[in-house]
Amino acid sequence: MIHFYLIIHLIAAAIWVGGHIILLLGYLPKALREKNTKIIESFEKKFEPIGIPALLVQIITGILMAYHYNITISNWFSFSNSIEKVISLKLILLFITLGLAIHARIFIIPKLSAKNLAFLALHIILINLIAITMLALGTFIRYGGI
Secondary structure, three states: OHHHHHHHHHHHHHHHHHHHHHHHHHHHHHHHHHOOHHHHHHHHHHHHHHHHHHHHHHHHHHHHHHHHOOOOHHHOOOOOOHHHHHHHHHHHHHHHHHHHHHHHHHHHHHHOOOOOHHHHHHHHHHHHHHHHHHHHHHHHHHOOOO
């Protein structure tokens, strides 16, 4: 069953990470160049219905896989062994991602304009860096952690 969880987790990661890379490299430069918020808003409207469920699938399958490795909620963030370190780091990055998403949704997107588009761009860059880091961290599980 763990292999099934991993496959589903990787498909969801491909959607989440890939979608954000497309946003960063395919949409954001044009939006910044033209100072056109509609470009980002249009992408978000299309991506959110698949991106948010993909993130939720990653969270669920990630927790199921952590439990498979005996990394239960009681020892999250103890950094007691190599795999637990990877899982804890991924959880920390997940919480940062959620914080950035909530901040953007509450404070930036409702007032999105050409003036604060650069601030949203910073959020997009950070989300991409975090997503790619989480992806890279996940590869360490295969080798017994970091």
